[in-house]
Amino acid sequence: MRHIVITIFFLALTSCASLKQEPPIPSQPAAIPWGDRVGVLSNIEDWDLKGLIAIRNSRHAWNAHWQWQQNHTHYSIALVGPLGSGSLQLTGSPKSVLLETSDGKKITSTSPEALLEQQMGWRLPVSDLYYWVRGLPVPNLSAQKQFDAAHRLSVLIQNGWRIEYSRYVLINHVDLPDKMILNNPELNVKIIINEWKM
Numbered sequence: 001m002r003h004i005v006i007t008i009f010f011l012a013l014t015s016c017a018s019l020k021q022e023p024p025i026p027s028q029p030a031a032i033p034w035g036d037r038v039g040v041l042s043n044i045e046d047w048d049l050k051g052l053i054a055i056r057n058s059r060h061a062w063n064a065h066w067q068w069q070q071n072h073t074h075y076s077i078a079l080v081g082p083l084g085s086g087s088l089q090l091t092g093s094p095k096s097v098l099l100e101t102s103d104g105k106k107i108t109s110t111s112p113e114a115l116l117e118q119q120m121g122w123r124l125p126v127s128d129l130y131y132w133v134r135g136l137p138v139p140n141l142s143a144q145k146q147f148d149a150a151h152r153l154s155v156l157i158q159n160g161w162r163i164e165y166s167r168y169v170l171i172n173h174v175d176l177p178d179k180m181i182l183n184n185p186e187l188n189v190k191i192i193i194n195e196w197k198m
Contacts (some may be wrong), residue, residue: 019040031149031150031151032150032152034147034151037135037151037152037175038136040174041095041134041135041136041174041176043137044134044174044198045070045071045072046070046071046072046198047068047069047070047196047197047198048067048068048069048070048195048196048197048198049067049068049133049193049195049196049197050065050066050067050193050194050195051065051066051178051191051192051193051194052064052065052066052180052191052192053065053066053079053187053189053190053191053192054074054163054190055122055124055187055188055189056187056188056189057121057122057186057188058186059185060121062081062086062100062120062121062122063081063082064079064080064081064082064086064087065079065080066079066080068076069132071150073093073094074091074092074093075090075091075092075093075130076089076090076091077089077090077091077112077126078090086102087102088100088101088102088119088120090115091113091117092112095110096108096109096110097109097110097111097112097115099112099115099116099119101119107117107119111127112124112126112127113125113127114115122186122187123186123187124187124189125159125161125182128158128159128161132156132158132163132180132182133177133180133191133193134176134177135152135153135165135168135175135176135177136153137153137156137158138158138159141158141159142158143156143157143158144156144157144158145157150175152165152168152175153165160184160185161182161183161184162182162183162184163180163181163182164181164182164183165177165178165179165180166179166180166181167179169193169196171198172198174198175198176191176192176193178192178194178196179191179192179193183189
């Protein structure tokens with residue numbers, strides 16, 4: 001009887017071991033040619049993204065939640081510091097931009113970069129980010145590009161900036177960046193996108 005019980009016990013262990021499943025292997029992103037990827041990404045003209053941004057220069061560091069709503073050529077970018085401090089909003093189009101600060105200032109210009117430098121002390125490349133945030137180089141500007149195994153940008157050097165694409169996320173069958181690091185001699189910018197809507 002004892003031998004029968006032991007035999008049944010070991011048979012049970014064997015059956016449990018055979019039912020154990022290996023963890024699923026993460027699926028690899030589709031490796032579509034770069035030219036096709038550029039075409040798909042260039043057709044994205046409307047989006048709503050939310051995330052975190054950290055901006056640092058030799059004198060200051062600034063962290064914020066951010067939201068970027070793009071509707072063809074019009075955009076609204078809101079940056080909100082910790083506990084709502086130092087918040088600002090850029091609303092613009094290719095011809096003009098309005099900067100509104102948390103203390104009620106309203107300033108207009110033709111350049112979002114100039115406005116941010118004047119008010120915040122750092123020159124965020126908003127016009128170029130329109131392309132970079134989608135994983136694209138700015139058209140008609142020289143660029144050095146490195147790609148990952150799926151033919152997505154991993155490093156882009158353009159217009160005085162080095163952009164490292166650390167991570168992508170699949171949104172509506174399209175790989176879009178959700179973690180980026182931008183560097184130039186004066187500024188370091190880290191961007192995390194927690195939510196993409198198109």
